[in-house]
Structures are given as structure tokens and as C-alpha cells.
Amino acid sequence: MNKPALPFPRTYWVIPGRFLAGFYPGDLDPSRQKAKLLLASLWCLLNTQSFSACVLKAVNLGGDTDTTGCVAGGLAGVYYGIETIPNDWVAALPRQEELRALFPDFLRSLGHTGA
16 A cells, blocks of 8 residues: 655654654653653654554653554554554454444544545
């Protein structure tokens, strides 16, 4: 599958005057502070090549791992597509029937009218 191009080359993503792709894991602080959490999640997306690599990198940064993994996973899911989520990860989700039943209502609440 060809993934969509980022709006700018990876080296041009800038957060307050610094190139985001040029950060190293030790530069990041994936805490509950929203700006730092988003920075860490974006860094994971920009420094990996797949959904699973992004999520694994996020949770391995340390700090608030479940929240960082969740945000990075959401970004990676949007970027790489739902079909790139590993099947065994999906199979491990609890209450799948309830989630599948609620999802169409969620899409409608966002104004999605497609199939």
C-alpha cells in the first residue's frame, strides 16, 4: 500500500523553532502535559514507517505510556489507515461487538455520510 505523502518533507516539521524529526528519544518528555504528549506522539509518527512501529516507539518512550500510545496510535491510524492495524491487536480488543455497533453512530455524529 502506498501511504500518502506528508504535507512537508519530514525535516520541515517544526515545533517552536526546532525540527521535530531531528529530536531524539531522550529529548522527549511523554508526560500528561498536552504539548509534550502531542510532541512525543508526532515525533513517533514522523520517525517510523508503519502503524505498529509508531505505537511501539510511543509506548517505549516511557512516561505516560498508555496515553502516548493512544495518541500516537490515533495519528498513525489516520495516516496509515485502519487496515494497517495488526490483526492480532484488533483481535485482542475487548467488547468488539459493542464497539462495532457504536461506530456508525459515532461517524454520523461527525457528519460522515458515506458507507
